[in-house]
Amino acid sequence: MNHVVESDLALYVSGDLGLGRRVLVRLHVSGCERCRRRVEAYRADRQGLREIVAEMPDDVNWERLSAEMTANIRVGLAAGECVAPRRRKAVALGWRPAAAMAGLTALLAFAWWLNMPPDTTRSLGRALTAVWHGGAVAPERGLVVEADASGIELRENGNSLGVSQGTTRPVAVSVSVQGSASARYVNSETGQMTITSVYAQ
Amino acid sequence: MASVSTFVSEAQGFTRYDAAPLTSEQQTRFVNENMRRVFLLIYRIVGNVPDAQDLTQEAFIKALQRQDQLKDLDKAAHWLSRIASNTAIDFLRRSGRVSFTDIDELPEPVSSSPDESPEQLVLRAEHREYLEAGLSVLTERERTALLLRDVEGLPAEEVAERLNCSKATVRSHIANARVKFRKYLERRKS
Amino acid sequence: MRSSWIIYALAGLASAQTLQRKVDLPSDSPVTLVTVDWGDTNATARGGAFFVDVHASLSLRNSSQRRVRAITLVVLTQEVTPGGKASVSIPSLDVAPGETFPVNFDSRLLRPINGASPVEVKLDGVLFDDLGFYGPDKLHSRRILTVMEMEARRDRQYFKKVLETAGREALQKEMLESLARQADRPQQGVQMVRGRSTNTDPERELNFAFLQFPESPVEAVSGMARVAGNEAHAPRVEVHNRSDRAVRYLEMGWIIKDQQGREFQAASMPADVTLAPGRSSQVVQDASLRLPGASIQSMTGFVSSVEFADGSFWIPSRAALSDARLRKAVAPSPEEQRLTHIYLKKGPAGLVEELKKF
Numbered sequence: 001m002n003h004v005v006e007s008d009l010a011l012y013v014s015g016d017l018g019l020g021r022r023v024l025v026r027l028h029v030s031g032c033e034r035c036r037r038r039v040e041a042y043r044a045d046r047q048g049l050r051e052i053v054a055e056m057p058d059d060v061n062w063e064r065l066s067a068e069m070t071a072n073i074r075v076g077l078a079a080g081e082c083v084a085p086r087r088r089k090a091v092a093l094g095w096r097p098a099a100a101m102a103g104l105t106a107l108l109a110f111a112w113w114l115n116m117p118p119d120t121t122r123s124l125g126r127a128l129t130a131v132w133h134g135g136a137v138a139p140e141r142g143l144v145v146e147a148d149a150s151g152i153e154l155r156e157n158g159n160s161l162g163v164s165q166g167t168t169r170p171v172a173v174s175v176s177v178q179g180s181a182s183a184r185y186v187n188s189e190t191g192q193m194t195i196t197s198v199y200a201q
Numbered sequence: 202m203a204s205v206s207t208f209v210s211e212a213q214g215f216t217r218y219d220a221a222p223l224t225s226e227q228q229t230r231f232v233n234e235n236m237r238r239v240f241l242l243i244y245r246i247v248g249n250v251p252d253a254q255d256l257t258q259e260a261f262i263k264a265l266q267r268q269d270q271l272k273d274l275d276k277a278a279h280w281l282s283r284i285a286s287n288t289a290i291d292f293l294r295r296s297g298r299v300s301f302t303d304i305d306e307l308p309e310p311v312s313s314s315p316d317e318s319p320e321q322l323v324l325r326a327e328h329r330e331y332l333e334a335g336l337s338v339l340t341e342r343e344r345t346a347l348l349l350r351d352v353e354g355l356p357a358e359e360v361a362e363r364l365n366c367s368k369a370t371v372r373s374h375i376a377n378a379r380v381k382f383r384k385y386l387e388r389r390k391s
Numbered sequence: 392m393r394s395s396w397i398i399y400a401l402a403g404l405a406s407a408q409t410l411q412r413k414v415d416l417p418s419d420s421p422v423t424l425v426t427v428d429w430g431d432t433n434a435t436a437r438g439g440a441f442f443v444d445v446h447a448s449l450s451l452r453n454s455s456q457r458r459v460r461a462i463t464l465v466v467l468t469q470e471v472t473p474g475g476k477a478s479v480s481i482p483s484l485d486v487a488p489g490e491t492f493p494v495n496f497d498s499r500l501l502r503p504i505n506g507a508s509p510v511e512v513k514l515d516g517v518l519f520d521d522l523g524f525y526g527p528d529k530l531h532s533r534r535i536l537t538v539m540e541m542e543a544r545r546d547r548q549y550f551k552k553v554l555e556t557a558g559r560e561a562l563q564k565e566m567l568e569s570l571a572r573q574a575d576r577p578q579q580g581v582q583m584v585r586g587r588s589t590n591t592d593p594e595r596e597l598n599f600a601f602l603q604f605p606e607s608p609v610e611a612v613s614g615m616a617r618v619a620g621n622e623a624h625a626p627r628v629e630v631h632n633r634s635d636r637a638v639r640y641l642e643m644g645w646i647i648k649d650q651q652g653r654e655f656q657a658a659s660m661p662a663d664v665t666l667a668p669g670r671s672s673q674v675v676q677d678a679s680l681r682l683p684g685a686s687i688q689s690m691t692g693f694v695s696s697v698e699f700a701d702g703s704f705w706i707p708s709r710a711a712l713s714d715a716r717l718r719k720a721v722a723p724s725p726e727e728q729r730l731t732h733i734y735l736k737k738g739p740a741g742l743v744e745e746l747k748k749f
Contacts, residue, residue, distance in 0.1 A: 010379035014350060016357050016372055045332075045382055046351050052332045053245050053352045056237075060250055064560075066236055069258050071567045073232060074574040075735060076262040143473055148580030154474055161474025161501045171573070171732075172722040175583045175658045177626065177645075177678040184725055187495075191733045191745075193725045195480040196498060199530075200473055200585055 004028055004035050013042040143200045145181040147173035152181035154198045162198050223268055232261055235278065239285045242353065245336065246289040246345050256292055260285040282353055286345075286363055293341055335385040343378035350375050410434050411509030414449065421455035421517050421525050422462065425491050432510065442499050443468050443510055445477075449494045457519040459486040460540050463532035466496060467511045474501030478515060478530055482539040482725050485520075485748060534640065534704075538696045541706050543726035544749075549709045550730060551746050559739050566734040566742065569723055573731065576722065577653040582681040592619040599628065602693040604711040608634035609641050609697050612671065616690065621682045623647070626660060627675040628692060637700035638666040641674075644695045646720045649685040654720040657682065659695065693717065 004012075004025050011017050012025045029035045056062050144155045152173055154162045170183035179200035184193055223231065239260060244253035264271075264284045271280055336344055342364070349360045350371075361371040412432060414424050430446035445466055453459045461482045469475030477498045486492045500510075516532030517525045518540055524533040554562045599614035614628030626645065632638050640663050647657040662674040697705040712718070722728075734742040 006380050007373075007376035010376045010383070011372060013379075014375070016350075016375060041383060042379055045379065045386070048328065048332050049336075049347070049351050049382075052329050052336075053241055053348065055329070056241070057244070057250065062237070065240075065250075065254065068563075068567055069236065069240070069254060069261075070229075070232055071570045071574070072258045072735070073261045073265075075570050076258060077228075077265055078574055142584055144582050144584050146580060146582045149578040156473060160499075162477060163499045171728055172725075173581075174656070174722070175581045175680075177583060177658055177660050177676040177680065179583065179585050179678070181583070184722075184728065186728065186732050188736075191729050191736065192484075192493075193482055193729050194495060195482065195725065196496070197478045197480070197530075198498070199476050199478075200583075 003032065004038075006038070009035060009038050010042055013039055013046060143179070145175055145179060145198060145200050147175045147181040147183065149173070152183045152196070152198055154181070154200060223265070228265055231265070231277070235281055236261070238278075239281060242282060242348065243285055243289045245348050245352070246286065246341075247292060248337070248341075248344075252292065253289075256288050257285070260288040263288065283363070286349060286353065290345060290363060293345070331386050331389045334389070335382045338385050339378050339381055343374050343381070346371055346374035347378040347382075410443065412447075412511075413509050414512040416514050420514055421453065421457075421519075422451045422459065422514065423454045425450040425452050427512075442501055444499050445496060445510055447494075447496045447512060449496075449512070450491050451494060452491045453486045453488055455517075455519070455525075456488050457521060457523065458488070459492075459517055460484055460520050461518040461536040462494070463515040463526075463530060463536060464494060464496070465513050465515045465530060466498065466500065467513065468500040476500070478532075480532070480536065480539075482536065483543050483729055534698060537704055538642075538706060539725055541704060542724040545706065545709055546724050546727045546730070547746060547749050554743065554746065559743070562742070563734075563739050566731050566739075569727060569731050570735070572718055573723065573728065576719070577655045579649070579653070579655050579657070579685060580683050581657050582683065583658060584679040584681065585677065592622075594619040594624070597623070597687070597690060599626075599690050599692045602691060602714060602717060604694065604707050606708065606711065607694045607697070608632065608636065608699075608705050609638055609666070609694050611643065611692050611694060614692060616680075618687050618690075621684070621686050622679055623687055623690065624679040625675065625677060626680075627673055628660070629671060629673050630664070630666065630694075631671040632666040632668055634699075635668045637668060638664060638697055639700045640664065640698035641666075641694060642696045643674075644693045644721060645680070646691040646693070646716075647680075647682065647685075647687055648689045648691070649682065650688055651685075652688075653685075654691075654716060656721045660692070691716070 008017060008021065008025055009029075012022065012029075015022070017025060029039055141157055146153045146155065149169060151163060151170060153160055171186050172184040173181065175181045180197050182195055182197040184195050186193055236257065240253060240257045243256045243260065244250065247253055247256065260281070264281050267284075271277060339347065346360055346364060349355045349363060350357065355363070357368055357371050357375070360375075361368045364371060364374075410433065412429050414427050416422065416424060426449070428448040430448060432443070432445050432447065434443050447466070449464075451462075461480065461484055463478055463480040465476060465478045467476050477496075477500055479494060479496045481492075481494055484492060496512075513527075515526050515530045516528050516536060518533070518536040519525075522537055522540065524537070526532060550562060550565065553565055594617045596615050597618040599611070599616070601611045601614070603610065610631045610633050612629045612631050614626065616623040616626040618624075628643065630641065640661070642662070643660040644656050645658045645660055646654055648654045658680055660674070660676060662676070664672050664674065666672050693707075695707065699705070712721070723731075730742060730745065733745050737744075
């Protein structure tokens with residue numbers, strides 16, 4: 001009696017044979033003890049495989065390993081924020097003409113801005129800031145140092161006088177009541193720390 | 202600034218309408234609930250713990266960075282395992298350990314031993330050891346195809362897509378893997 | 392095309408002023424300039440002023456006979472007006488005589504459109520391994536770098552001890568816990584305003600609670616600030632010198648708890664004092680602290696460093712800083728962050744190698 005080829009039996013157990021072949025194999029297996037036992041063996045192997053793969057290898061301390069991975073994932077996410085672009089929007093082709101127009105408008109606006117007297121630009125800046133924030137922001141007066149997750153900045157009457165931003169986000173920022181702000185950066189290659197500060201006076 | 206996610210319960214589960222970022226707690230839960238499964242899959246593909254650790258971390262970081270792609274939390278497990286297996290496969294490619302390309306012809310079918318029949322093994326630990334060792338006799342292509350098909354439960358078409366080869370090639374990998382595996386167990390037993 | 396005319400005009404405006412740049416180190420400086428690359432350093436016009444985007448990569452040589460542990464450089468576009476000054480400090484160095492080391496700097500500074508002054512990089516201070524110091528110290532580098540070096544030695548010693556007594560796994564555990572704490576620290580922006588606050592909400596007096604360190608030479612006795620919403624104004628603290636040495640400076644950490652119960656160090660409060668042994672004094676700061684998006688529920692202070700009249704310093708021990716609230720709210724020292732980063736990049740073996748160097 002001709003038996004089913006071994007590779008066909010192996011594929012039969014997961015329904016991966018073509019329809020015609022599958023029917024033929026089923027017909028044969030129903031009448032052949034030997035091939036039926038082969039099919040059962042393959043099925044048992046599949047089940048056994050699922051069981052062992054679900055088990056942790058003996059030499060793995062899962063508690064420690066998962067804690068380590070969780071910590072590394074957290075840090076990796078935090079680090080990834082500083083090199084990923086802030087905006088990741090898909091741009092449809094039809095957007096390009098609109099982008100060109102927006103770019104031209106921005107250039108024109110900038111040229112107009114440059115030609116305005118300084119006081120006007122500052123007050124306009126504050127007004128724009130207020131509009132951006134829904135009109136709810138009180139105008140900022142005086143010298144302000146600010147530290148947040150993206151870096152440190154010195155402002156006067158709401159206008160930036162200086163910022164300190166490396167190419168990456170700082171790993172820590174701080175502010176001193178004497179009027180300075182500092183940001184710590186880590187060099188990703190050497191681990192060297194650099195601390196940059198801006199001063200209100 | 203973080204925005205508040207809106208979750209609406211539907212018959213099948215939750216759908217995220219605004220795809221707002223997961224909160225820190227949600228991220229932690231996502232990692233905790235899936236880490237073991239993802240690690241074990243990757244470990245079985247690459248075959249060693251240190252690489253599996255690095256790749257598991259990489260897979261989760263990728264997944265959480267791309268969470269805006271995930272519209273349906275129901276499918277999160279499947280989506281994540283896709284990222285995980287792709288990460289492992291890319292690693293194998295990069296490290297030059299395997300080439301996941303189409304092969305021009307199917308290999309000769311592996312010959313069988315018709316006189317031997319399968320036998321129930323008594324000691325579970327011994328059985329497990331045989332199964333582990335059986336996996337190690339497979340090539341990486343065969344092992345990866347087998348894991349994706351039998352453990353992840355992916356249809357052959359999807360396995361082919363992940364391995365970047367034809368469905369016919371995947372079928373031959375799976376067939377070879379199962380036959381080799383079976384032969385190995387029978388040899389060990391006898 | 393009109394658009395190209397405007398682009399041309401803007402390009403012309405931006406390069407109208409030739410930007411002078413120089414690195415100015417004194418002739419007897421213990422560090423000398425090897426190379427400087429000004430990269431994309433350029434001036435851009437905005438309103439009535441020029442901004443200078445400074446991107447400088449310096450290579451400096453230790454031309455002294457001692458090992459250099461830390462350095463502060465100051466970058467100036469204008470001496471007097473705010474916005475014209477920034478600094479860069481590098482702690483945790485170990486540069487042998489004759490060796491070179493890099494210093495990188497990225498900042499935007501302000502200078503008047505009519506000013507002809509160049510962008511200058513000057514030396515504010517160099518700290519050596521014997522804690523000796525060289526430099527004009529206009530930015531109080533001696534104090535800042537010495538405290539950082541003392542913290543670095545304290546923390547390195549601690550991790551080395553963990554490795555010696557409890558092994559690599561214990562050291563790894565410390566690293567992972569430190570990384571987890573760093574990742575979990577609340578990310579809250581903080582603004583500091585000199586002078587009067589603009590907040591018109593009704594103010595209340597809020598007292599400081601204090602985390603005391605028994606071995607601290609200075610004790611914070613009581614303190615308060617006027618708080619309205621997300622602003623705290625004019626903090627004042629009474630301090631008592633309980634040591635037998637005169638104190639000339641102290642710094643306090645200012646921890647704030649917001650309405651969500653998150654605690655974080657919002658600011659530091661440095662104060663020059665004249666505090667004889669056994670005497671008390673009031674430290675008052677004419678400043679307002681603002682927390683965008685948060686409101687101030689409670690405040691806690693702690694003494695983070697003390698400088699004695701003879702120029703020596705005290706910092707809290709590692710044990711003192713192991714208080715659970717401090718660990719959560721306060722950033723680890725720059726050295727601890729550096730070591731955890733080395734652990735991440737190079738693994739436990741790399742970390743052990745690094746610890747062996749000191």
